[in-house]
Amino acid sequence: MNIGQAAKASGVSAKMIRYYEQTGLIPVADRKESGYRDYSDADVHRFRFIRRARDLGFSVAEIQDLLSLWNDRSRQSADVKRIASAHIAVLNARIASLRQMSETLQTLIACCAGDNRPDCPILMDLEETSEAPPTGVRSAGGVGQLKSRV
Template sequence: MNIGQAAQASGVQAKTIRYYEETGLIPAAGRTEAGYRVYAHKDVNTLRFIHRARQLGFSMEDIRRLLELWQDDSRTSMKVKALARVHISVLDEKLAKLKAMKRTLQHLVDHCEGDERPDCPILDDLAGEDTELPRGQVGPRFN
């Protein structure tokens, strides 16, 4: 199985597989004489694992730990659960920030006429005059 087939089978792009190998998330694949990477079903399973974890928003660092736990037969489900719980709280933070943004923005949009005239509460708000707005969390950093 070469990288393209592994990509197909796992849902992880070939390019990303190389990146994962480069960063040590997965071990370096074996090679054919011509230098092509070779993958087995086991590797595809690992890639699928990573793919699914990424879909759930886990960071590379978290995935590193999840892979360790997955491969460790003497793991405790406690540890896995703890990791997942922490991740949920990260998601919650992001959600809270996005919701705050949306709330504020929706409020502004609701009060904007949206006509030919230049008067616009949205720009007025951005321009400062630090009005009473549901400010909640302040920093952006919601990446």
């Protein structure tokens, strides 16, 4: 099977298949005489696994771990569960952060007349006119310091 067919069958683009091979996520593919990569159904199976994991938001590094567990017949499901649990914590943190943003913004939007006048509470909030404290924490109600990847 050529890479294009494997891509269609798995839902992983040919570009990404090559990339995954290059980065070591998947083993180097066999080649036909022409130099074309040659894939089996088992390979496609693995690509589908990868795609599904990516759909669930796992990073490539996590997928690497999941793949090796998948291939390990003597694995312990606790290991899989641990990875998944760690990941869900990250997901939930992102959700919380986005929700915070969304709610703040929603409040501001609700206060904005949205007409032809220039006065706008959204811009006023962004100004955060509090000339006050360079000292410590920002004025209450703010969205807070978001360091995490969102």
